[in-house]
Amino acid sequence: MIPSPRWISADDPRVTAAQAGLSSFAAELFEFGVEAVLLFDGDTHVHGSLDPAWVELQAATAGAEGSLDFPLVLVRGDLRVDGDVVVIEDFFLLVTGDLECRNLIAGMHCWTSITGDARARHLVQLIYNDTQTAIDGTTYAKLLLIEDHATNATPSPDTVVLDAAHDLRSAFARVAHPAALIDGALDINALVEHVRSGGDPLRVDVQAIYAALRELAASPVEAVERLVALDAADFVQYRGAQQGLTPLHWLGAFAGSWPEALDAGELVRRLVEAGADVEFTVRPSGGPTRAPPLHHAALCGALAVARALQQAGAALDRPAADGETIDAQLLASVVRVHHTDDVDLDAAEAIHTRCLDVLEALGYRNIVELRRVVAGHLAAARAGLPDPTDTLRYRPLGWNEHAWWSERLHAWHVQKGDIPLEARFRPEENEWVVEDEGADGYALCRRYYRPSNGTLCCVAQVPDARRPQRFDLIRYHDNGEVSMTATWHEGHWHGEKVDYPCRAPTSEHFVIFRPPPNMAKAVSRYEEGALVACTFYDHDGEVIDKAGRRARPS
Numbered sequence: 337m338i339p340s341p342r343w344i345s346a347d348d349p350r351v352t353a354a355q356a357g358l359s360s361f362a363a364e365l366f367e368f369g370v371e372a373v374l375l376f377d378g379d380t381h382v383h384g385s386l387d388p389a390w391v392e393l394q395a396a397t398a399g400a401e402g403s404l405d406f407p408l409v410l411v412r413g414d415l416r417v418d419g420d421v422v423v424i425e426d427f428f429l430l431v432t433g434d435l436e437c438r439n440l441i442a443g444m445h446c447w448t449s450i451t452g453d454a455r456a457r458h459l460v461q462l463i464y465n466d467t468q469t470a471i472d473g474t475t476y477a478k479l480l481l482i483e484d485h486a487t488n489a490t491p492s493p494d495t496v497v498l499d500a501a502h503d504l505r506s507a508f509a510r511v512a513h514p515a516a517l518i519d520g521a522l523d524i525n526a527l528v529e530h531v532r533s534g535g536d537p538l539r540v541d542v543q544a545i546y547a548a549l550r551e552l553a554a555s556p557v558e559a560v561e562r563l564v565a566l567d568a569a570d571f572v573q574y575r576g577a578q579q580g581l582t583p584l585h586w587l588g589a590f591a592g593s594w595p596e597a598l599d600a601g602e603l604v605r606r607l608v609e610a611g612a613d614v615e616f617t618v619r620p621s622g623g624p625t626r627a628p629p630l631h632h633a634a635l636c637g638a639l640a641v642a643r644a645l646q647q648a649g650a651a652l653d654r655p656a657a658d659g660e661t662i663d664a665q666l667l668a669s670v671v672r673v674h675h676t677d678d679v680d681l682d683a684a685e686a687i688h689t690r691c692l693d694v695l696e697a698l699g700y701r702n703i704v705e706l707r708r709v710v711a712g713h714l715a716a717a718r719a720g721l722p723d724p725t726d727t728l729r730y731r732p733l734g735w736n737e738h739a740w741w742s743e744r745l746h747a748w749h750v751q752k753g754d755i756p757l758e759a760r761f762r763p764e765e766n767e768w769v770v771e772d773e774g775a776d777g778y779a780l781c782r783r784y785y786r787p788s789n790g791t792l793c794c795v796a797q798v799p800d801a802r803r804p805q806r807f808d809l810i811r812y813h814d815n816g817e818v819s820m821t822a823t824w825h826e827g828h829w830h831g832e833k834v835d836y837p838c839r840a841p842t843s844e845h846f847v848i849f850r851p852p853p854n855m856a857k858a859v860s861r862y863e864e865g866a867l868v869a870c871t872f873y874d875h876d877g878e879v880i881d882k883a884g885r886r887a888r889p890s
Contacts, residue, residue, distance in 0.1 A: 339378045341398040346370045346408070350377070354410060354432050357451060359472045359488065370428065372407040374398060379433070380411050385419030386437070388426040406446070406827060414452070420532075423448045424463060434473065439532050442469045443485050454489070459531045462487050463845060468766060479537040481528065484786060484843035486766035493550055496537045500524055505841060510572075511542040545571050549583065553590045560603050569610035581632070584612050588633030588641045601644035614650040627656045627665060634662060635669070637690030639697055652698050663706050666691055670713045685714050754792065755785045767793065774798065782807075786843065789814060793843075796824075811844060819844040828865030834858070852884035 344350065351373050374395055384390065391409055407427050414433035415421075421437045423429045424444035434452035442448040443463035453473035454460065460477040462469050462485040475489040480497045482489075491497050498508055509522040513536055516527035531537050538546065545568045551559035563569055563583050572582055581589075584607055591600050608614060617628045627635070630650040633642035646652065655661050666688070673684045688710050696703045716722070759768040768785040775781065780798035785791065791814045796807045805827065811820040815838065822833035835858045837851050838844065851858065856875040861868050872880045880886050 338380055338382065338394075339376045341394045342375045342377070343395075343398050344373045344375050346373055348373065348375075350375065350412060351408075351410060354412065354430060357432060358449060359451075359470060370408045374407050374409050374427075376409070376411045377413075379413035380415050382415070382417040382419070384417075385422065386415075386417045386429075387420065387422040391427045440477075443467060443483070458534055459528065460489070461528060462489070479527075479531045481524075481531075483524070483845060496546075498527075498537075500843070511538055513537055513539055541566075549586060552583070552586050553593055556587070556590065556594055556598065556600075556603055560606050564606065564610040567610075569607045569612040570616065572616075582612065582616050582629065583607055584614065584616070584629035584645070585632045588629060588636045588638040591633070591638035591641050592636065600638070600640040601647075604641055604644035604648060608648045614645050614648045615654060617654075617656050627660070627662075628654055630654075631656065631662050631665060634694045634698070635665060635691050637687065637694055639694045642694050642698060646698055652695075652700060662695065662700070663702060666695075666706065667709065667713075670710050673713070673717060679717070681714065681718055684717075688714070755790045759785060778808075786814070791816070813838040813840065813842040813844050815840040815842070829860075829862040829867075830865075831862060833860045833862060835860070852880055852882060854884045855880065 351370075374391070382390065391407075395407065409427050409429050411429075411431045411433070415431045415435050415437075417435075417437040419437070420439040420441060421429070421435065423442045423446045425446060428446055429442075429448045431450045431452070434455065435450045436455045438457050439459045439461070440448075440454060440456045441459075441461045441463070443461075445464075445467060447467040447469065449470040449472075451472050454471045454475045454477075456475075456477040458477065459479050459481065460475055461481045461483070463483050464485060468486040469489065471487065471489040473490075474492050475495060476492045477495050480489060480491050480495050482497070482499045484500070498505075505522040505524070509517060509520065512522055512527065513530060515530040515535055516522055516537065518526055527537065536543065545563070545566055548559050548562040548566060548568065549571075551562070560583070563571070568583070570582055570584075584604065587600065587603055587607070594600065614630070615628050628650060630642055630645040630652060633645060634652075652662065656665070670684075670688055673679050673681070673688075692703065692707055692710065695706070700706070755768045756770050759770045762769050766787060768787060768790075770783045770785075772781045772783075773779075774797055778797040778799055779801040782794075782796040782798070783792060784794040784796070786793045792812050793814075794809055794811045796809045798807045800806065806823075806825045808823050809821070810818060811822075813819045813836075817838050817840075818836055819838065819842070820833065820835050823830045835851075837855055837857075852872055852874075854874050855872050856877075857873050858870060859873070860870045872882070874880050874884070874886070878886050
C-alpha cells in the first residue's frame with residue numbers, strides 16, 4: 337500500500353519532527369538544502385522499484401505544487417520496496433523507520449537517510465564522494481560496497497564489506513566469487529552485477545571460513561579448531577567493515593565476552609602453531625592501516641591475548657605498516673572521542689583506561705606521559721573545551737608525517753597524501769577543500785581532495801563569486817589522470833560533459849552507463865539539465881557503440 341503522496345513545505349512540522357529525530361551524522365544531510373518535500377505519511381509498500389521514474393510519477397499524482405528539482409521524498413514509517421531503491425540522481429530520501437528492498441544503490445549527488453535498519457536482500461552499494469548515506473540502524477545485505485562514500489552504516493555480522501575506495505580490490509580478489517573476476521582481477525562492475533542478481537560475493541570455501549569466524553565470540557575453542565582444520569589460521573578476512581583482520585586480531589576483539597576461566601592465551605598459541613603470523617600488518621595502497629594483532633589486542637583491552645602474543649614473539653614497539661605506533665593509535669582514538677557528538681564519556685574513559693593498563697602490564701616505556709595526555713583530552717571533552725592537542729605537546733614514538741596524530745588534525749579526519757595543511761574538511765561533501773583566488777578570468781578556484789588517500793579529485797573554477805553554483809570543473813582519477821571535464825550550473829550539468837576511463841584503480845565511476853572496454857572518452861550533451869546525447873570514442877577517435885564496435889569504417 338502507498339499512502340497518497342502530498343507536497344508539503346520544508347518547514348512543515350512533520351519535516352522538522354523527522355529532522356529532529358536524526359542522528360548527528362544524518363542531521364548534517366540537511367545542510368544540502370531542501371525546498372520541496374514529497375510526503376508519504378505512514379508505512380509504504382512499493383511493488384516495483386523506487387527510482388527517479390517512480391518519484392516523478394508520484395510527484396505528478398500529488399499535483400504540480402511541488403518542485404522536481406531535487407525534492408525530498410519523506411516516508412514517515414517503514415518502507416518496503418519489492419524491487420530496487422536507486423537514489424543517485426534527482427531526489428533525496430528520508431525514511432523514519434526501517435527499509436526493506438532487493439538492492440539499495442545510493443550516493444552520487446543525492447543523500448539518503450534511514451533512521452532504522454536497512455535490509456537489502458542482495459546488495460547495498462554506496463557511490464561517490466559528493467554526499468552521504470546515513471543508516472542509523474543495522475545494515476543487512478550479502479555485500480556492503482562502499483565506493484569513496486561517507487556513511488555511518490553498521491553492517492550485520494553476516495554482511496561482507498568491501499571499501500573499494502581503499503584499493504583493497506586485489507586482496508579481495510583472493511576471496512571473491514569467480515563471477516566477480518575478469519582475468520583473475522576483481523572487477524567492480526562484474527561484482528555488482530553478480531550480487532545484484534542474487535549471487536554470493538564470496539567463494540564457497542571462503543564462506544565456511546566466515547562461518548567459523550562468526551563463531552569466535554560465542555564458541556571460541558570450537559571456532560579456533562575449525563579455523564585450523566580449514567587451514568585458515570592466518571586468513572585475512574573482510575567481514576564487518578574490518579578489512580585486513582586475521583583470526584589473531586579477532587581474538588583480541590572478542591576476548592572481553594568470554595568467561596574468565598577460558599584460557600585465551602591457549603587459543604593464541606593454537607593459532608600460532610597452525611601458522612598464524614603474530615606480526616601481520618597491511619597497508620593497502622591508499623587504504624587504512626591495519627595494526628599488528630598485539631596492537632589490536634591492547635587497544636581492545638584484552639590483556640591475556642596481548643600477553644600471549646608478546647610471548648609468541650610479537651613486539652610492542654613494532655609500528656603498523658605505515659609506521660604508526662601503538663601510542664599514536666591510542667591518541668587517534670581519544671581525539672576522535674573529543675570530536676564526536678553524543679559520546680558516552682564514562683564508557684570512553686573506561687575503554688581507554690583498560691588499554692593503558694594493558695600497555696603498562698606489557699612494559700610500555702612511555703606509559704606515564706601517555707596517561708597524562710589521554711587524561712587531558714578526556715578532561716577537555718568533559719568540560720566542553722577545545723582540542724588541547726597544541727597545549728599537551730606530545731609526539732608519539734616513531735613519529736611520521738602520515739600518522740593520525742598531527743598538530744594540524746581537524747576533527748578526526750586525517751590529512752593524507754598531498755592534502756595541503758591549509759585545507760579544511762567539509763563533512764557535507766566528504767572532501768578536503770582549499771579555496772583560492774581564481775586566475776584566467778575566474779573569481780574563485782576550489783581544489784578538492786579525497787579523504788581516503790589524499791589525492792586531488794576535483795578543481796572547480798567559479799567565474800562569478802556572486803553565483804557560486806555555476807562553475808567549470810575538472811575531476812581526476814586517483815593516479816592524477818583527468819576523469820571528467822564539465823560545467824555545473826544551478827544543480828545540473830550544462831552543455832558538454834566529457835568522461836575519461838582509467839586502467840589504474842580509481843574511485844571515479846560511470847554511473848549512468850558502463851563504459852565499453854575500448855572507450856577512450858564519452859561525450860555527453862545536456863540541455864537544461866537533461867541528457868540529450870552521449871557518444872563514445874575509442875583511442876583512435878572513432879565513434880563506437882556500447883559494445884565497443886565502431887559505428888563506421890575507419
